Amino acid sequence: MxxxxxxxxxxxxxxxxxxxxxxxxxxxxxxxLGPNGAGKTTTMRIxxxxxxxxxxxxxxxxxxxxxxxxxxxxxxxxxPENPAMYTDMRVNDYLRFIGAVKGLPKPRIGExxxxxxxxxxxxxxxTRRIGELSKGYRQRVALGQALINDPPVLVLDEPTSGLDPxxxxxxxxxxxxxxxxxxxxxxxxxxxxxxxxCGKVVIINEGEIIAVDxxxxxxxxxxxxxxxxxxxxxxxxxxxxxxxxxxxxxxxxGGAGAAVSAAGFTIEVEKDKDIRAEVARRIVEGGFDLLxxxxxxxxxxxxxxxxxxxxxxxx
Amino acid sequence: xxxxxxxxxxxxxxxxxxxxxxxxxxxxxxVFGFIFVRNLTFYSQLSWQLMQNPSYGQRIDLIMGVFSPAxxxxxxxxxxxxxxxxxxxxxxxxxxxxxxxLFTYPLKDVQIVIGKWLAATSIVFLMLLLTVPAPLMAxxxxxxxxxxxxxxGYLGMxxxxxxxxxxxxxxxxLSENQIVAIIVSYGALLGFWFLGWAVDKNSGQQVGKVLNxxxxxxxxxxxxxxLIDTRDIAYYVLFIFTTVFxxxxxxxxKRWRG
Numbered sequence: 001m002x003x004x005x006x007x008x009x010x011x012x013x014x015x016x017x018x019x020x021x022x023x024x025x026x027x028x029x030x031x032x033l034g035p036n037g038a039g040k041t042t043t044m045r046i047x048x049x050x051x052x053x054x055x056x057x058x059x060x061x062x063x064x065x066x067x068x069x070x071x072x073x074x075x076x077x078x079x080p081e082n083p084a085m086y087t088d089m090r091v092n093d094y095l096r097f098i099g100a101v102k103g104l105p106k107p108r109i110g111e112x113x114x115x116x117x118x119x120x121x122x123x124x125x126x127t128r129r130i131g132e133l134s135k136g137y138r139q140r141v142a143l144g145q146a147l148i149n150d151p152p153v154l155v156l157d158e159p160t161s162g163l164d165p166x167x168x169x170x171x172x173x174x175x176x177x178x179x180x181x182x183x184x185x186x187x188x189x190x191x192x193x194x195x196x197x198c199g200k201v202v203i204i205n206e207g208e209i210i211a212v213d214x215x216x217x218x219x220x221x222x223x224x225x226x227x228x229x230x231x232x233x234x235x236x237x238x239x240x241x242x243x244x245x246x247x248x249x250x251x252x253x254g255g256a257g258a259a260v261s262a263a264g265f266t267i268e269v270e271k272d273k274d275i276r277a278e279v280a281r282r283i284v285e286g287g288f289d290l291l292x293x294x295x296x297x298x299x300x301x302x303x304x305x306x307x308x309x310x311x312x313x314x315x
Numbered sequence: 316x317x318x319x320x321x322x323x324x325x326x327x328x329x330x331x332x333x334x335x336x337x338x339x340x341x342x343x344x345x346v347f348g349f350i351f352v353r354n355l356t357f358y359s360q361l362s363w364q365l366m367q368n369p370s371y372g373q374r375i376d377l378i379m380g381v382f383s384p385a386x387x388x389x390x391x392x393x394x395x396x397x398x399x400x401x402x403x404x405x406x407x408x409x410x411x412x413x414x415x416x417l418f419t420y421p422l423k424d425v426q427i428v429i430g431k432w433l434a435a436t437s438i439v440f441l442m443l444l445l446t447v448p449a450p451l452m453a454x455x456x457x458x459x460x461x462x463x464x465x466x467x468g469y470l471g472m473x474x475x476x477x478x479x480x481x482x483x484x485x486x487x488x489l490s491e492n493q494i495v496a497i498i499v500s501y502g503a504l505l506g507f508w509f510l511g512w513a514v515d516k517n518s519g520q521q522v523g524k525v526l527n528x529x530x531x532x533x534x535x536x537x538x539x540x541x542l543i544d545t546r547d548i549a550y551y552v553l554f555i556f557t558t559v560f561x562x563x564x565x566x567x568x569k570r571w572r573g
Contacts, residue, residue, distance in 0.1 A: 011572070048419040051570050073421040084412030086325070088332055100321045101420045145416070 001026045001153060001183040002047060007056035009042050016042045018207040019056065024200070026152075027180045031198030031215070032187040033304060039207040040187040041081065044155050047185065048078040060153055074103060077146030081157040083138065087131030091122055091141055094130060095148050102149040112148055120144045120174070136167040143174070154184045160193060172197050191304055203307055210307050218303055227296045228267040228276060234288030236263040242286055248273035262291055318422050322430025326404070327437060335399065336438055343396045344445045350392075351385045351449045359456075377457055378464045378541055382450070386468045386539040390532055393476050394508070398500035400438050401483025402493045404431045405566070409491035424566050432484055432559060439476040443469060464541025471538020474551035478531055479504055481558035488565045507531040 002024040009017040017039040024030045034040050046053050047060060049069040057064060063071040086094060095116060099109045117123060120140040125133055130141060139159065146154060159175065160168040175184060175197050188194060194201055195215050203211040211218060232239055243252045243265065253266040269275055276293060283290045330336035358380040408414040417427065454460040483500045490496040511530030513523075527533055531554065534547040 045415075045419075050415065050419050070421045070423070073419060076419070078416065078419045080412075080415050082412070084415065086329075086413060087411075088329060089325075093328075097321060097325055098420070101318060101422060103318075103421055 001028075001061060002185065003059040004043070004047075005057045005059075007043070007046065007053045007058055009039075009046060009051075010054040016207050017046075017053075020204070020207070020209045021056075022202050022209060022212050024183055024185060026183055028200055029175070029179050029184045029186060029198045031194035031201045032185055032204065033189070033191070033194055033201055034187075034204040035189060038204045040204060041157055043204070044078075044157050044185065044187060047072075047153075048076050048155050049073045050078075074149070075151050076153045076155055077149070077151040078155045079139075079142045079146050079157060079159055081161060083142035083145075085130050085138070085141060085145065088129065090127050090129055091133075091144075092117075092126050094141065095144055098145045099148045104149050112150060116144045116147050119147060121170075136163055136170075139163060139167070139171065143171070152182060154178070154182050156184065156186045158188055159186060160188070160190070203304060205307070211303075226269055226271070228269060228279060229292070229294040229296055230265040230267060230279065230283075230290075231262055231292035232265070232283050232288050232290055233262050234283075234286070239263065239265065239283070239286070239288060242282055243267055243279065246275055246278055246282065248275050318426040319430045319433070322422070322427055323434050323437075326431050326434030330400075330434065330438055335403070336441075339396050339399055339438065340442055340445060343392055343442045346392050347385070347389060347446050348449065350388050351381070351446075351453075354381045354385050355453055355456075376461075377453060378461060381453060382465055382468055383539045385449070386472055387535070389472055390475060390508075390535055393472070393479055394501070394504050396442070397439065397476060397479040398483050398497045398504070400435050401480050402487055402496040402500060404435060404484055405488040405562075406490050406493045406496045410493070418570065424563055428484075428559060428562055428566070432481070435480050435484065436477060439480055440473065443473055443476070467541045467543050468539045470543065471535050471547070474538075474548065474555075475531065475535050478551050478554045478558075481555045481562075482507075485558045485562045485565065488562045488569075504531070 004020060004022050006019050006021055007017060008015060008019050020039075020043065032040050032043070045051055046058050046065060049060075049065050049072040052066045052069070057066065059065070060072045061075050063075070065072050086097075089097065092113065095113055096109055099112055100106075104112060117126060120143050122137070122140055122144060125137050125141075130138065133141065143156075143159070146156075156175070160171050163171065172193065175186065178184065179199075186193075186198060198215055200214050201211070201218055202209055230243075240252050243249060248270045250268040250270055253268070254264050267279070274295075276295060280290055280293055358377070361380070405414070408417060450462075450465050454462075482503055483496075486500050486503060487493075487496045490499065507530060509530075511527045511533045513526050528550070534550045537544045537547050
């Protein structure tokens with residue numbers, strides 16, 4: 001559905017996006033991940049047809065953003081970060097106007113308006129001026145203007161930034177509910193958001209792609225070890241010594257200086273080894289009390305930090 | 316066509332849901348009305364005096380005595396009230412960021428520019444329409460009507476107004492600050508006005524003639540005397556076309572640069 005080929009964007013002499021390529025299949029939700037200033041917004045703006053790339057190509061539904069920007073724009077709904085809309089207009093007038101501008105035939109506008117308002121839960125602010133709305137409602141109106149012409153592609157630039165936790169949850173649910181029927185690109189620097197909503201991740205840093213994979217794979221691929229979190233009562237140093245003797249343990253953290261009643265440990269374990277049963281047995285046999293035992297795989301956050309820092313280390 | 320109409324409707328709605336259009340039109344008609352009525356009373360006193368000497372009486376008429384000076388001072392009122400109409404068209408969208416979404420809708424730049432330009436043009440047209448009671452009243456008193464020269468004057472004022480407007484739209488596309496846009500518009504319009512005064516056109520110097528031809532005000536003179544000259548029409552049309560074209564170029568280049 002979306003295809004980026006060796007795309008570069010220069011601002012003056014500075015390259016903001018450097019020779020990136022990736023593809024998004026129909027119905028996929030792609031998480032576009034990177035620190036601030038990595039080139040996420042620039043890439044998204046090119047996909048929406050806002051401006052053309054300096055070099056390379058981008059296609060949406062087979063149309064080139066350089067050759068046929070109007071065809072691309074008809075098929076993409078865009079929600080910018082901090083969406084600016086005409087604050088003097090009422091929600092219904094605004095959505096009607098956007099529908100018309102996007103080329104919806106007049107008889108269909110009413111029907112689409114009704115659907116969009118329902119989907120984005122805008123009924124209660126239908127006749128309010130956009131300028132009077134709270135940030136959460138504005139975000140929904142922004143989503144509404146993106147959805148009004150029922151586009152097959154949605155581009156969302158940090159759709160949950162600045163919202164309160166409840167609103168964040170609602171927006172995420174809304175995005176997830178559209179999976180399958182629409183192709184969605186979602187940028188964020190909040191990592192849990194990606195693992196919660198996206199099937200595929202592109203990690204970008206300083207204008208370059210450093211990883212493309214499915215959300216699950218990415219976690220596995222970069223995991224050379226996993227961790228067990230343990231809480232036990234007893235002499236911490238004795239427990240630590242004992243844990244280190246278990247086959248497969250690479251290291252033990254914590255325990256030192258903690259109260260005898262309950263100490264927390266983090267055990268780093270070699271890849272593909274499950275020693276949870278072994279740990280439990282040893283603790284009990286050693287005369288200590290086992291309070292908590294938890295397996296923890298490497299989070300996307302860890303992967304991300306590792307990739308970004310490795311990248312910087314190479315330079 | 317529909318896209319132009321949608322942009323047009325949204326801009327018109329803005330002008331009339333905010334005080335902009337009302338304030339501009341009220342100030343314009345009030346000032347124009349004052350000047351016109353003052354000219355008319357002065358003219359009627361003058362004609363009373365001249366009745367004593369019929370040979371002088373033939374030298375004055377309503378057009379030269381009332382309409383020409385009123386229309387001529389109208390240039391100055393336009394210079395004050397048109398930049399407030401044009402300044403927001405692009406500067407506001409850039410400042411608030413709404414232009415980002417606008418540029419991602421399936422619209423051509425030319426449709427956006429024409430839609431906005433037509434909306435502002437309608438305001439100028441309305442302003443002139445509001446002054447029509449003035450000649451109706453004058454001709455009512457005079458019991459004879461000479462509409463030809465008056466219509467020529469209106470055509471001239473409309474063309475000049477659109478020239479002011481188009482220059483203002485160009486400046487609005489260049490700036491994202493409305494205050495800067497309006498001040499630069501005033502400066503640029505005054506500049507085009509003073510061009511004609513820079514060198515005396517009767518000094519025999521070629522440069523004087525050229526500068527005089529470039530002045531946006533000089534070309535109004537024939538119109539307000541009831542004379543429609545294709546050179547004057549060509550000047551205004553070319554002025555409007557050039558500024559609108561440059562506006563398009565400015566938007567395009569800003570977008571390419573990001």
